[in-house]
Amino acid sequence: MIGTSLLKSPFHLTRASGFSYACQACRRCCQGKRIPLNPYEVARLAAHVGTSTTEFLARHTEVGGAILRRTDDDTCVFLGPGGCTVHAARPLACRLYPLGRQRTAGGDELFAELQPHPQSEGIYGDAGTVDAFLEGQGVAPYVAMADRYGEVLVRMLNALARREACAEAQNEAEAALQHGPAVGEDNALDMDAAVTAYGAERGLAVPADVEGKTLLHIQALEAFVARLDASPGA
Ligand code: SF4
Structure with a gap:
């Protein structure tokens, strides 16, 4: 569940809603975030860095494996000078960003825009759809x-x-x-x-x-x- 203080808009978007977002690689969205993990995401990341899930959980996660580890300045441990160092295996929250996803009690999906970093350089628009954005991020198996x-x-x-x-x-x-x-x-x-x-x-x-x-x-x-x-x- 995403707290309302983290939302720029309420959960009201569907996959058909107009939406587009162009990342400018400013890297600010990888700071000050708690990136949640489920076992599938851990397994994808572990395979990507060439280790077991047991080792990955011990070395790269916090809160008993629930979130990705952060550095002392609250930056994701996988953020490098050139951007995400595990891009191909990044978790769902990173793929959805700047959207959040919620399932209703009836099983329907709703999306909301998250509050961006105040200095984020990402460009928002409505030239595409939520669905097209998600497809571009490879979210389906996640x-x-x-x-x-x-x-x-x-x-x-x-x-x-x-x-x-x-x-x-x-x-x-x-x-x-x-x-x-x-x-x-x-x-x-x-x-x-x-x-x-x-x-x-x-x-x-x-x-x-x-x-x-x-x-x-x-x-x-x-x-x-x-x-x-x-x-x-x-
Ligand atoms: S996994 Fe990659 S995209 Fe996600 S917060 Fe860490 S550095 Fe950023």
């Missing part, structure tokens, strides 16, 4: 995976909250977790750790490509949620 992770993570958090709320059943639930599939609270969002454990337990080969690995990860998370739901007291 949006699809954001929605899939959003759904399974909400279910996981609800299941964990229910389990926590039932103190009597907690010990039994934890025992079930220890004897259930290897994906648990400690490694659930670390894709490489989770799919390695899940694949080993089920005798499944772990795909080498990020897209295939992501689908196996979502399957592992859904199994984890199903086990939480089946735990006594859940």
Whole structure:
């Protein structure tokens, strides 16, 4: 959820709305931002820099892997003198900028313009559409995976909250977790750790490509949620 103070306009744009934006590479949009990450975005970035998601989460993220790490002057760690050093694998928030995206309860998409940096040199217009802008930024797989992770993570958090709320059943639930599939609270969002454990337990080969690995990860998370739901007291 994007705070209203970060918005230049409310969420009212659709993909058909008139919109265009020309980046002038002033680099100011990569300062003072908290760039959120989901496991797919972490996996794309990790593959791009040639490391595991476990290593990437430890080295390049904050808040338990929820956002990209920033330098002491509040600049993204991947901003270099010539711009973004991970451009081909940049997260969804960077691809959407200067727009924010929200899904309504009915599953529809709405977009809003974000407050730009006061000295941003980006040029706004309405020569194109939101949809054309998004296509140019290659958002499609990022949006699809954001929605899939959003759904399974909400279910996981609800299941964990229910389990926590039932103190009597907690010990039994934890025992079930220890004897259930290897994906648990400690490694659930670390894709490489989770799919390695899940694949080993089920005798499944772990795909080498990020897209295939992501689908196996979502399957592992859904199994984890199903086990939480089946735990006594859940
Ligand atoms: S990932 Fe790249 S585009 Fe996104 S904030 Fe960091 S430097 Fe900027």
